[in-house]
Amino acid sequence: MPKILIVGGGYAGFYTAWKLEKWLARGEADVTVVDPLPYMTYQPFLPEVAAGSIEPRHAVVALRRHLKRTNVVTARVTGIDHASKTATITPPVGEPWEFEYDQIVVTAGSVSRTFPIPGVADNAIGLKTIEEATAIRDRILGNFEKASNLPAGPERDRLLTFVVVGGGFAGIEIFGEMRSLATSLLKYYPSLSFEDTHFHLIEAMGRIMPEVSLPTSQWVIKNLAQRGAEVHLNTQLASAVDGRIELSTGESFESDLIVWTAGVMATPMLRGTDLPLEERGRLRVQADLRVVNDDGVVPDAWGAGDVAAVPDLTGKGVGGYCVPNAQHAVRQGKRLAKNIVAVLRGEQTKDYYHENLGAVAGLGLGIGAFQSGNLAVKGLLAWFMHRGYHGLAIPTWERKTRVAVNWVLNFLLSRDIVELSAREHPRVAFETFASRPKS
């Protein structure tokens, strides 16, 4: 039986495995997915997780539960030698081992791309994982608790000043959601007022959200400003040492939460392999998702999602390639599964082609923005569209149900405002009072 190795069980990898289960006959191939995480993360929900509108575990899809005919390995692929068709798999505990495959599918996604700005690596947090989203939620809630005990002054300002760097889709969504959460919290903290909370989004370009039209992006900036959240355009973060924000405009203030959403780059693990990469470090693939080098197709190697430079045959992609988003990753995963099955059966592969469906963003409870071509929808209707689309798009009915039920409960009971950052040190309470042997 041919062995198919899928590196990364996120969007593209999960869908490839899921569809292979559907389209491969029993005994036709043996599929293994390797990911250090036992779940696929539905990243478009991360801003709502950070805002307490979705419970963290509901926004991830357990690989073992939903991939019933796939071998799931919770470990990291740390090397690929395609010449010998061997991958090195490194588990969290135990020795690494070599895995021999017949076909490899690289869907290892992307990581936050940062610049060497002083203080960013030490003080900022990204928004690519469920753990980051949960930590942002806890930080906002925890800071409200701490600030409510303090008199007005620099320390209280620092705790209640929140910064997002990067005005792309993810940045604007998390910014809007954080503002929404903070505003909803104020009624529980009589000692704090709306004016005590400060929100800054820093964007180097002259506009935000390139996926929507300029008028729609300007509407979003105005809406955020009305809600007390300031967008700094044409501004760069110069320093974030010890949480002291210094902007290229000369403005400076302190913040206890800096969320970095200024772009992504292909997972660097690929740089140590013999697979062909383009200048930005992405895997070189042709439109049917087979890996290519200067001599043509590299047999038995495939790539999709954020990690791969997939030609956009609609002609609308940035630099001729598909932009890194879930819309593409899901469909590429499905196409990739079909093409592998075709190759195994000696049939022709088909090129990946997808016309952009538009973009929909949630900007906090009851506020959204949608754009498709010249059609723009803003406000409450767009927010329902955002929830409707993503509520249906998260894979499996089990997950859709959990998210939808949680939304209904939050509508009836409002979102949960408990912070659980103490879970990071769960033994403290026990250890403090535990009896120890007398010396």
Ligand SMILES: Cc1cc2nc3c(=O)[nH]c(=O)nc-3n(C[C@H](O)[C@H](O)[C@H](O)COP(=O)(O)OP(=O)(O)OC[C@H]3O[C@@H](n4cnc5c(N)ncnc54)[C@H](O)[C@@H]3O)c2cc1C
């Ligand atoms: C906050 C946020 C909001 C977003 N909102 C939208 C949206 O509204 N619409 C939209 O279309 N897109 C959205 N996106 C983008 C979208 O989520 C990504 O483009 C998509 O997740 C890419 O899928 P992927 O499979 O390539 O990577 P991922 O989903 O990131 O999966 C990669 C997987 O590879 C694993 N991995 C990494 N390294 C290794 C290794 N060495 N070995 C094994 N496994 C490895 C990772 O653990 C991960 O599970 C959003 C992204 C973010 C961060």
